[in-house]
Amino acid sequence: xxxxxxxxxxxxxxxxxxxxxxxxxxxxxxxxxxxxxxxxxxxxxxxxxxxxxxxxxxxxxxxxxxxxxxxxxxxxxxxxxxxxxxxxxxxxxxxxxxxxxxxxxxxxxxxxxxxxxxxxxxxxxxxxxxxxxxxxxxxxxxxxxxxxxxxxxxxxxxxxxxxxxxxxxxxxxxxxxxxxxxxxxxxxxxxxxxxxxxxxxxxxxxxxxxxxxxxxx
Amino acid sequence: xxxxxxxxxxxxxxxxxxxxxxxxxxxxxxxxxxxxxxxxxxxxxxxxxxxxxxxxxxxxxxxxxxxxxxxxxxxxxxxxxxxxxxxxxxxxxxxxxxxxxxxxxxxxxxxxxxxxxxxxxxxxxxxxxxxxxxxxxxxxxxxxxxxxxxxxxxxxxxxxxxxxxxx
Numbered sequence: 001x002x003x004x005x006x007x008x009x010x011x012x013x014x015x016x017x018x019x020x021x022x023x024x025x026x027x028x029x030x031x032x033x034x035x036x037x038x039x040x041x042x043x044x045x046x047x048x049x050x051x052x053x054x055x056x057x058x059x060x061x062x063x064x065x066x067x068x069x070x071x072x073x074x075x076x077x078x079x080x081x082x083x084x085x086x087x088x089x090x091x092x093x094x095x096x097x098x099x100x101x102x103x104x105x106x107x108x109x110x111x112x113x114x115x116x117x118x119x120x121x122x123x124x125x126x127x128x129x130x131x132x133x134x135x136x137x138x139x140x141x142x143x144x145x146x147x148x149x150x151x152x153x154x155x156x157x158x159x160x161x162x163x164x165x166x167x168x169x170x171x172x173x174x175x176x177x178x179x180x181x182x183x184x185x186x187x188x189x190x191x192x193x194x195x196x197x198x199x200x201x202x203x204x205x206x207x208x209x210x211x212x213x214x215x216x217x
Numbered sequence: 218x219x220x221x222x223x224x225x226x227x228x229x230x231x232x233x234x235x236x237x238x239x240x241x242x243x244x245x246x247x248x249x250x251x252x253x254x255x256x257x258x259x260x261x262x263x264x265x266x267x268x269x270x271x272x273x274x275x276x277x278x279x280x281x282x283x284x285x286x287x288x289x290x291x292x293x294x295x296x297x298x299x300x301x302x303x304x305x306x307x308x309x310x311x312x313x314x315x316x317x318x319x320x321x322x323x324x325x326x327x328x329x330x331x332x333x334x335x336x337x338x339x340x341x342x343x344x345x346x347x348x349x350x351x352x353x354x355x356x357x358x359x360x361x362x363x364x365x366x367x368x369x370x371x372x373x374x375x376x377x378x379x380x381x382x383x384x
Contacts, residue, residue: 006365010333013311019239027254028231036223036264 078115080107086118090180094126094160095152097133103217114173119180123160125217127153127182127193132216134200135209150201157197163190223264230260230272236335237280243334244284252287256280274344277335281327281345317367325360332357 078086084107091102103125107118114120134149136142161182164172174183184190200208237256241249256279260267267275318326324346331342343353 004361006361006368007329007333009311009314009368010329010364013314014243014334016239016242016334019236022235022238022253024234027234027257028228031231031254031258031261032224032227034258034261036227036261 077112078117080109080111082115083107083111083113083118083121086116086180087122088118090119090122093180094122096126097129097149097152100129100133100217116173116179116181120182123156123180123182127156127161128212128215129217130156131208132212135205135212135216138200138205138208150197153197157190157194161190226269227261227264230264230267230276231257233273233276236273237276240277240280240335241284243330244281246284246287247291248287252280252283255283259283268344271341273335274337274341277331277337278345278347313368317364320367321360321363324356325363328353328357328360329364 084105087105087107096102102122105121130149130152134146134153137145137149159178160180161184162174162177163184163186164174166186168186172183174181196207196211199205234253234257238249238253241252246252256276259279260272260276318329321329327346328342331337331345332339335342337345339353339357340350342357343350346353348356
């Protein structure tokens with residue numbers, strides 16, 4: 001580079017070719033009369049340490065966010081496999097009417113339900129099945145079967161079905177209930193079912209028949 | 218008077234006063250002595266951060282900032298003088314080279330001049346600019362090419378034009 005003609009020309013064009021030798025004691029004394037900063041420069045944290053701190057911070061935030069999402073926000077949420085497993089397990093607990101078979105429910109992969117949702121599904125299907133079984137018993141004049149259906153439905157209403165508190169969110173999860181369990185909204189539906197069963201037992205099965213047609217297997 | 222340890226160290230830095238003054242003059246400062254005094258005052262105040270082995274890159278880097286601050290202040294305080302006030306640019310003895318240098322970006326120009334006029338090594342010049350030696354070498358290489366290209370296209374200005382510019 002020293003032989004570069006451009007740089008040589010540049011060197012030759014230096015307007016102050018020689019730096020002057022300046023011995024300015026007065027300036028020196030004036031400058032040092034003011035106290036110099038005694039504080040040494042702060043030692044910079046090694047870059048590796050800074051990176052480590054940054055990575056740790058990001059990881060902590062990410063982990064806490066993930067924890068929050070999975071436990072605090074989606075704590076009572078489950079996906080299709082878990083719901084399906086609950087549905088199958090509920091079948092081993094609930095009593096299904098004679099001659100009826102549990103429908104094979106396909107839970108789509110993107111299904112998200114509240115925890116216990118698969119069991120709730122089974123209770124609902126069981127209830128519908130017993131209603132239809134009762135309708136059939138009435139039509140056949142099978143009073144014993146009708147009485148059993150009535151008893152099974154009363155048991156479901158008493159032990160497997162309850163009403164959510166007024167104003168509860170859709171994510172409300174009852175505590176202290178036995179699996180499987182179905183939650184009715186506080187909209188009079190539970191009372192309607194009770195009345196329907198009472199009417200059917202009193203010889204007025206119209207509502208029960210309608211419910212079977214609408215919801216039955 | 219016996220120098221303290223800090224004063225003894227600062228005396229070594231202060232010995233570069235003439236070089237800093239020359240630097241300011243080469244960069245077109247109207248008050249090279251004042252710039253150098255300002256730089257030395259800053260060096261004393263921030264003695265802890267001035268490199269002990271060779272303070273010149275630090276001094277030149279600081280002087281560059283002071284010269285630019287001087288030019289900015291001049292533009293603010295004397296607006297009527299804007300048209301004629303020289304920017305903190307180089308003023309070489311070669312008009313053609315002057316024109317070519319003025320057409321360069323300031324970062325390219327400073328890279329060339331730190332090596333050619335301040336006689337710094339690329340490593341020291343890199344320190345003065347606060348960049349890595351490798352980055353400086355790349356910048357110097359490109360600056361040299363651009364200066365060559367500028368010189369190739371710069372026609373010697375007619376004498377009358379030079380007269381007008383010189384007023």
